[in-house]
Amino acid sequence: MSFPLGRASVYEVDVVPASLTQERQWFLQKFEGNVSSVYNFQTGLRFRGRFSVRALADALTELVNRHEILRTTFGHESGTLVQYIHPRPPAVPLHHVELDDVSDDALRCWIRGMLQRPFDQENGPLFSAHLVPLADDDHVLVLFFDHLVCDAWSLRVLHNELTTLYLAAEEQGSGERSRLAGVLPELPIQYGDYAAWQRESMSGETGERQLDFWRRRLTHPPRSLDLSPASRRPARRTGNTFIGSLHHSTVAELEALTRRHGASLFTGLLTVYAILLHRYSGQEDFVTGTLVDNRTRQEFEPLVGLFTNTVALRFDASGAPTFREMLRRVREVWFDAHEHQEVPYDWVVKELRPARGLGRQPFFDVMMQYADVDREVVRRGELQMEAIESDFGPAPVDLILGVVKNGGWLTACWDYAPELFDADGIRRMHDHYTRLLASSVTTPDRGIGELEMLTEPEQSLILRRWCPDADGLDDVLGCPGLELGGSRALILDSRNHLVPAGVPGRLFVAGSLRPNACPDTFEVVDDPGIRALFSLIDGETVYSTQRYCRWSAEGRICSLTDSGHPESRAASQALPGGGSGPGGAPGVASGAMSELEWAIGDIWREVLNRDVVEPDDDFFDLGGHSLAATQVINRLDRDFDIEVPISLVFEYSELGSFVRALVELERAKSRPGGHR
Structure with missing residues (x-):
């Protein structure tokens, strides 16, 4: 070579x-x-x-x-x-x-x-x-x-x-x-x-072949996973970490099981994570991300430098597969991704241009990583040298499960955005992951929707306290004058299992329905399994509603939209587009470009190789992407001595709104207390 x-x-x-x-x-x-x-x-x-x-x-x-x-x-x-x-x-x-x-x-x-x-x-x-x-x-x-x-x-x-x-x-x-x-x-x-070498290799047949694989795999991607109960997404994230243990014997059993199926321990842990995400979101088609070493040649192994690449893993949980079947599916997804890991993730994003919102990553906001940090303790005479614990900055996505091997033991490190998740919710998520892990190795032929996830204390809390209290039920149903004698409520997933706090599901109520209630909201349930959950007494009926809800951490019922998202989620955050500048001002009409719009429009035209750019043209609709945005920012710095965060291009992707946001940014810097 x-x-x-x-x-x-x-x-x-x-x-x-x-x-x-x-x-x-x-x-x-x-x-x-x-x-x-x-x-x-x-x-x-x-x-x-x-x-x-x-x-x-x-x-x-x-x-x-x-x-x-x-x-x-x-x-x-x-x-x-x-x-x-x-x-x-x-x-x-x-x-x-x-x-x-x-x-x-x-x-x-x-x-x-x-x-x-x-x-x-x-x-x-x-x-x-x-x-x-x-x-x-x-x-x-x-x-x-x-x-x-x-x-x-x-x-x-x-x-x-x-x-x-x-x-x-x-x-x-x-x-x-x-x-x-x-x-x-x-x-x-x-x-x-x-x-x-990378630039030469990726510009030829190898790059095109690998890029074609990702075109097939990620064209028409599913919607991003929404695991957070938060109704609004932050434009910026900070980071917190929760560290939990993984039972040594359970991990050993999982490793033995995965080896019998020609898979690695990481693949088994990733399968359990995929099941957790499926159970939390209810989605059967979803994408997560992971990092690959991308050192595909022996010559790269002794080098220091940035080789790591990001790959998107698209999982299929349809058809109620068993754990064994899900393991097989995940193994194939991981193998295919590993075989096509060299093409830069940014090229995939540039080629497919997935819809994205402010504060969201392309394709996924949830990742999993595996790291072996075992380091030999070196002893020489009176000296002992040992590695100290490595650390990194906060995660640039909503949630990362990092499984770390050190000293032969595995630890689960949950890096999360506190703007989206609270510490108690992440602790529950860890408990659910370990519960699913144990259930997977003991009953691998069980359907993934039937694997045990809730802990016994959680089930007791939901059935004995939250169910009879039905806190927030009247607000969720929105039926004034509603009379449901002895009303109790539960939230169940698509397989009619209890869901933990923060996880969406369908609302079921039990009690004695009065004639002046809302009959079109309810449907009588005859399923004996659901009825048994409510411990009915004579004269009571279980009703299925058309409401998607979740439990808050305190046991209050919170309403969601029909798709399972919080009702207040702002659809206006979707990108590319946006189209309004600071304060929501409309775009400048075509033909009425200001001198500044012309000057910045010239930069857009050169970077995007366009003959004409109008004030209401969208940067991404014109073929823009992250690297092109970087070039625009560099030109603004060079030609106008203006330092602009790249995020401004994503927040205000129309030329007119971008210019107005830029002007407002410079005015803010010139005010007392502003920063140059």
Whole structure:
């Protein structure tokens, strides 16, 4: 395999194109308004016993000399994102940090704070090293990275190489750092070579073949999963994490079951997650996302850099499959996605242009990831080196289930947007996942809709307290003068099973119906299973309503639309489109363009290769996409010295509304207290 690398050199700085993966990451970070901390990475080493600051500094310097990506910054040339590879430094800064509180909790708090600090991608550096002494014989090295230069696989590479280099530096003694260059095998290529190869590979038959697969798989995608009880979606998300345990013996049983069906443990865990999403949403056709390493060649494995790609997994839960059958379906979906993982996710989005809303990702807002973070504890004489817990910024989607393997044990890390989910709801979700996991391995031939999900305390709470209270029933039914003697209420899914708080279902009521009620709202239920749930007494009847509802966390019945969405969900958030500027002002009529509209319209015309752009033209209807939006923002910065968040193009996608939003943004900056 050849790796073409065309490099230009400017003032001893090599210039190479950014990888396609970096282009997408650059866009995502600029979409957040130049606040890149949401995508920062962190890892590190803990040194217990005899420790040499000099050896660590030498090892870090050799690491940066070895990997060009760690001395790379970014910029644009001729509208294209490029990497500037800087010369090898004589030494890498090692920042010394003194904490007033040297407890592990205080260290974690400091790390979380540092993760919120964005890097300067244009001026660098895009990684930093910090040494935190906790005691005379206890030191912690913490490394922070911008995601543009690092991914999860890279953290494993860095750990292995850094421990090897440190031990070699300690043995060699002072003034012998030049000899560290031969400690590790020479790298076959650098990340810049990969970037050039990726662009060439994806521009040919391989890229088109893989893109065609995604066209077939994701054309006419299903609606996004709505798992949150929140009625409005935020334009920006923050992040919280809940960590729960997975029972070791249950995981072992699942792994044995999946192996018998030619599948991996990850596939089994993903199947349980798919079942959970199906049961929560009621959807039989839905899409989730996951990350793939995308290191499809042996030459890529020892490199540090951003290789990770996102793939969309479209699942089919129709036909009441058993767990075994669902496992087979998920295995096929994962295998196909893995075989076509090289095409950049952004290309798929650009090609298919799925409908999307502000605060939503294309195709999915829910993901699952699996990470093996087992790291060998290195012992040499009086020294012990071990990896510290890695951390990342908040998730850019609604919900991510991350299953982490460490020390032979699995932990479930639920990263979620607190604007959409509360902590109690996520804890319940974890309990439901573990319940489904246990039920799947004990009764794999049972239909996925019949697998046990609710805990016994939940069932008792619903049947004994929420059902007889029927709090909110009158408001939901909306029938004034309604008389339903001894009324009780339950919410059931499509298979007539109880649903937990926050999960939509159909409303059923029981009692003695009075003549002045609303007869067209009710239908008598004869199903013995449903009737048994209500523990009926003489003279009482169970009725099915046409209402979709959910339980609140406090046991109140909340009404939803017929599709199972909260009634107040704003349809006006759908994109592309939007068409109204700040305050809802209408678009400027064709032929009445202002001077500013003409100037910005010229940028749109050039970027989108259009002859004419009118004030009411939509950026995405004209063929715009995320990378084109990035080019528009870069042109505004270059031609007008205006810094604009990329999100503005998505929020105000018509030219007229975009210009008015831009003007208002600049006015806000010029007011007292505004920021330039």
